[in-house]
Amino acid sequence: MTLLQSLEREFPIIDANFQQFCASHNIFSVEDFLVHDLYVLVAFAEHHATSKELKQGITRVLSIVDSQHQPWLNGVELLEDAKLNKHVLSTGCEGIDVLLQGGLHEGRLTELVGPSSSGKTQVCLHAASHVAQNYKGTVMFLDTSNSFSTKRIADIISCRLRSSFKQVNGRTLAGVMSNILCHPVFDVFTLLDVLHQLEFELRAQVKNEDTRMRLLIVDSISSLITPVLGGKGSNGRSLMISVGFLLKKLANEHNISVLVTNHMVGGEGGNTKPALGETWKTVPHVRLLLSRDHRSNIYNVSVLKHTCMASGQVGRFIIQD
Structure with missing residues (x-):
């Protein structure tokens, strides 16, 4: 379980404001993020004064998940x-x-x-x-x-x-x-x-x-x-x-x-x-x-x-x- 807080050092966009927004939706880790309805999350972000930064944070977390995905390997x-x-x-x-x-x-x-x-x-x-x-x-x-x-x-x-x-x-x-x-x-x-x-x-x-x-x-x-x-x-x-x-x-x-x-x-x-x-x-x-x-x-x-x-x-x- 990768906590969002642990990603802030490497990805500044995942800052305290983004973490607080996610926490208000019971999202504290990447795993929590993945099982949440992203369309609903983006809709909530739209109503915030920092909606642009929040949506950038969402995009960044998704890119982190994609970059860490390991390719399938066969037996050989x-x-x-x-x-x-x-x-x-x-x-x-x-x-x-x-x-x-x-x-x-x-x-x-x-x-x-x-x-x-x-x-x-x-x-x-x-x-x-x-x-x-x-x-x-x-x-x-x-x-x-x-x-x-x-x-x-x-x-x-x-x-x-x-x-x-x-x-x-x-x-x-x-x-x-x-x-x-x-x-x-x-x-x-x-x-x-x-x-x-x-x-x-x-x-x-x-x-x-x-x-x-x-x-x-x-x-x-x-x-x-x-x-x-x-x-x-x-x-x-x-x-x-x-x-x-x-x-x-x-x-x-x-x-x-x-x-x-x-x-x-x-x-x-x-x-x-x-x-x-x-x-x-x-x-x-x-x-x-x-x-x-x-x-x-x-x-x-x-x-x-x-x-x-x-x-x-x-x-x-x-x-x-």
């Missing part, structure tokens, strides 16, 4: 796109890479679910450092609960660098860390703003393998969405769907691998289940369950959902403290 074209543009990124966690046949696939949204202290953030930090070190491009880490640790990142990278020369393939510790961008995000509205801004920047960016974004991490997605869920209204669910849609759109259109984490909640019969419910369950392309052996650094990962493999497959790996 989709396969060619997957081969040429959708690469696989190793996470640095051998058990996960083997399980996923190489690692995190670009163009897909992968979700790590697990209880507290199961290692979700550790996997994210390892994936961020490994991708930044071994692939051209950048990693963005959206930190929702102060889980991002520069010291831990530095330790992980340093362990992989040659102790004598402190570099691999010409990359130093500082060089690798400069390719990891961390952005604190503490509510779902800020997250949507960040994702919309990222989408705008990626569209305007000149394609360059050295600077393009390879991996986007949100740790954790559930801590932002859970507070807005519940109650009789559907606003929380709509926000959740909007976040999922934007993440998958960024992944597909810009060949980014997206990794998010989700916590566990109580279910029927005392069993635990991933948070965010059945609606969110349909969003990730890949859903992995992470657990940790008691008092050890051995981690277990199993497939809960995957577009290309059966559920239930398992793997094990070690993360050094």
Whole structure:
């Protein structure tokens, strides 16, 4: 769901006056705009002192929709796109890479679910450092609960660098860390703003393998969405769907691998289940369950959902403290 407010920076005609006019007709997003009777909307605009500007705003929103419409692709074209543009990124966690046949696939949204202290953030930090070190491009880490640790990142990278020369393939510790961008995000509205801004920047960016974004991490997605869920209204669910849609759109259109984490909640019969419910369950392309052996650094990962493999497959790996 693209909010009209998020378009004002790029398209000044969609200003506060236009947004207020649309809001008076319960139109707050592009999706609301599309399901509204445009003839009626234009008729109402005619009676305003700024009718010319309002009609220009309507035309602009329609042009935005047209420009973002993706052409239909047949099976051969989709396969060619997957081969040429959708690469696989190793996470640095051998058990996960083997399980996923190489690692995190670009163009897909992968979700790590697990209880507290199961290692979700550790996997994210390892994936961020490994991708930044071994692939051209950048990693963005959206930190929702102060889980991002520069010291831990530095330790992980340093362990992989040659102790004598402190570099691999010409990359130093500082060089690798400069390719990891961390952005604190503490509510779902800020997250949507960040994702919309990222989408705008990626569209305007000149394609360059050295600077393009390879991996986007949100740790954790559930801590932002859970507070807005519940109650009789559907606003929380709509926000959740909007976040999922934007993440998958960024992944597909810009060949980014997206990794998010989700916590566990109580279910029927005392069993635990991933948070965010059945609606969110349909969003990730890949859903992995992470657990940790008691008092050890051995981690277990199993497939809960995957577009290309059966559920239930398992793997094990070690993360050094």
